[in-house]
Amino acid sequence: MQSVSVTHSDAAVQTEIYAKFFHGLSNPTRLRIVEMLLDREMNVSQLVEAIGASQSLISNQLACLKWCGYVTSRQEGKYVLYRISDERVRTVLQLAKAIVADNAEHIRCCTRM
């Protein structure tokens, strides 16, 4: 959890929200879920199967993504189907991939933090 600090400029507050937005995509499991859901609507079991992680982990990360507004869900019989709630996320991903492609050497990230 993020701590709440007292004296923050508007810009800083805005930046914190954007940072949280990016945080949503900064975890491999979550990003993998988002990628899969960009292809098609899927239920939890399908995601568990496709990603090869525990049901618990997938459900937890789905809850996170849902809370953050990346995905929405609807119950269909005994399944819960998830899908991406904002198509523009696809564009963000495409752009990120383009940037990473041109910086392949570099982006592997910090040895220090």
Add this chain to the structure above:
Amino acid sequence: MQSVSVTHSDAAVQTEIYAKFFHGLSNPTRLRIVEMLLDREMNVSQLVEAIGASQSLISNQLACLKWCGYVTSRQEGKYVLYRISDERVRTVLQLAKAIVADNAEHIRCCTRM
């Protein structure tokens, strides 16, 4: 640090790299630095002043951003000037802001993780 796991599909490996890309923008201090540098080249002292964080923190996060390829630096006299190394980062930020704007209610992020 991220742990290295042994059995990972190509897709999973790619996803990890993209996750790292987003991780770069997922910290308020780092994102603030990136935003400032999108405006203009700045030295460390200027960033410290503008952001209102310790010199140590700014330097540490700059090292992170540099390692990840977000920024480059050049020495000029006793100052070290930093700038954004890939202009497309600006587009990523703009897109993120547009998405967040339309999901203002939602994106405040996980109470749970």
Add this chain to the structure above:
DNA sequence: CCAATACATTAAAATATCTTAATTTGTTTG
């Protein structure tokens, strides 16, 4: 050259996230 300024590095403490394991809730099928 030395003092001052600018920045980098390091390690460790404080915090946050990630993952798992166990359990619970909800839904359907026999």
Add this chain to the structure above:
DNA sequence: CAAACAAATTAAGATATTTTAATGTATTGG
């Protein structure tokens, strides 16, 4: 309705990140 299946929740342990504080290195002005 009971068993089976699907998913959510919770708390706690394992890890990772963030930040600070102290110290080191580089550059320049006097």
